[in-house]
Amino acid sequence: MKRNLPLFFAFFCGLLVIVSEFIPHRPFSLMIDTLQEWFMIISGFAIILGQISLFQSNINKIKQKDSGWMFYLAGLISFILMLIVGMFWGTQETGGLFGHGTALQARLGMKPFDYLFEFAYMPLSSTMFSLLAFFIASAAYRAFIIRSFESNLLMLTAVIVILGRTSFGSMLTGWLPQGLRFWHLPNLSDFIMEYPNSAAQRAIMISAALGIIGSSLRIILGIERSYLGSDK
């Protein structure tokens, strides 16, 4: 029962979704709507499970005084703080358990949740991602020194696309005569994006779709059952 019943559920739900696509009438249409609503609610609980797991893992590291435990404590405190302000006074659009927190809003100039978002979350997130600009530069250098035809093709395309999307690129080849307008960097960049890039993207999409169809069938038919975990 512990394994076979969940496998049957997976088969039934998968089959129901597929059948309802081909018979879009009652009761299948109603069943699929209900199933999708349930899916959303259960996914919500799955995300909560992930957050609990993160919380537990941080608590364990702090309890065991792992190296850098005070940083995990800072993470835990920021998690609790953001959660509390969000639950108590809500977000920009919605009120929380204690309403909209008008007095606090007057002090902070905005809701506490939005204050933390604007002055802590947003700077951290955009700086973290902007940091990647430096690592990308180092990755580009490594790709250059490989010196294979493929890596050169990759870098050449990247350079054309970058220059073609900036005013500098436009200025570089702006002097070209009308007959050679194709080689004007913005035009060349558009051509690459529209044709060779689309071709490769289509190949990836078609191939990935074939893979997804195969693995979905394996799940529905119960051949792939690793998601159930072990019996231990």
Place this chain on the structure above:
Amino acid sequence: MSSFMSVFGLWMAVFFTFSIFSFLYKDNPFYKFGEQVFVGLSAAYWLVYLFYSIMLPNLFTKLFTDLKGNLILLIPATLGLMMLLRIIPKTQWLSRFPIAIMIGTSAGINMLRYTKSDMLSQISATMINPFNAATTSAMIGNILLIFGTICGVYYFYFSKKQEGISAVPSKLGIWFLMISFGASFGYTVMARVSLLIGRLEFLLKDWLHIIK
């Protein structure tokens, strides 16, 4: 008070910005602090967002306002609670039921969605007359589009070893893929650099008022 809190918030943002940028020198306590605060804040941000956008309108509001009319919602609520039992080792097996429902449903949805949008529609979009184009460059582009798509798909055919003459389309497929990765790389570089400019603008404009 509001202006004090604005200034405090600004300095907090500056502190976090420098904490993260300090990683460019080497891994240090300021970066680790900023990193963990970011993890904590983003986890809580998504939890709050999930609560207000999914759980509240789809479950809690319906159950609290009209329990009798929404009794059926107790089933996903129970399944959701069963999912949470995964954290207790003895009752871990109960979480298999909601996981199976989620996996089965998403397998069905994905199978249909990818068949329609990613496979059939892409194949039909590639089935064009390449010579029916307004310009010569568009005609060459169309030929490249068809040729590149076929070679790219052939590259992903792993059931037979590609050697000799059969390796040629695969090699051409790699070239098309490299062009596409190069374009994606270019776009990623531009996106990251624009974020970097945004942070520098924040420091020089909002904080130091050097630029206007």
